Amino acid sequence: MDISINAVLCNELREKAEKLVNQMTPEEMVYQTVHSAPSIERLGIKGYDWWNEGLHGVARAGVATVFPQAIGMAATFDEELLEKVADAVSTEARAKYNMQQKFHDYGRYKGLTLWAPNINIFRDPRWGRGHETYGEDPYLTSRLGARYVEGDSGLSGETSTSRWQGDSCPGFRRMSFI
Numbered sequence: 001m002d003i004s005i006n007a008v009l010c011n012e013l014r015e016k017a018e019k020l021v022n023q024m025t026p027e028e029m030v031y032q033t034v035h036s037a038p039s040i041e042r043l044g045i046k047g048y049d050w051w052n053e054g055l056h057g058v059a060r061a062g063v064a065t066v067f068p069q070a071i072g073m074a075a076t077f078d079e080e081l082l083e084k085v086a087d088a089v090s091t092e093a094r095a096k097y098n099m100q101q102k103f104h105d106y107g108r109y110k111g112l113t114l115w116a117p118n119i120n121i122f123r124d125p126r127w128g129r130g131h132e133t134y135g136e137d138p139y140l141t142s143r144l145g146a147r148y149v150e151g152d153s154g155l156s157g158e159t160s161t162s163r164w165q166g167d168s169c170p171g172f173r174r175m176s177f178i
Contacts (some may be wrong), residue, residue: 047106049091054089054114055132059090061096061109075135086151119145
């Protein structure tokens with residue numbers, strides 16, 4: 001997509017969001033900042049829960065494909081594999097999201113916001129969650145994390161940083177760290 005076309009779309013979305021926020025009460029605004037944001041029926045805003053797991057599959061939302069934990073996938077040293085896993089996870093998450101929307105189910109584990117990848121560097125076993133990381137190697141973690149994001153976001157094969165920035169709204173640069 002051309003960056004200038006994307007800038008027009010981003011401006012339209014920003015204006016729409018500002019219009020909606022300006023119609024909210026202070027209480028409604030605060031409630032939209034919590035992980036389980038309630039619907040605002042008078043404005044046509046559906047409820048949304050930001051809590052969904054996608055580290056090694058779409059967890060806790062019914063039947064799903066389960067992949068090995070992050071530390072196990074890191075042991076393969078296979079960047080392409082991580083990208084394919086993330087693509088499968090995000091495809092399944094979208095399918096589950098679309099299905100749940102038909103039933104007006106906006107509860108926990110039903111959204112499109114996935115807690116993945118975990119790119120914390122595992123340094124201290126007392127943390128107790130090392131299995132959710134790609135290990136203690138910063139280089140390996142950076143490579144696997146980047147490829148997971150590429151697969152999860154649908155940008156497989158699009159490794160150019162400028163391309164990623166072009167897909168983001170100007171000023172947000174949500175993926176410019178890659």
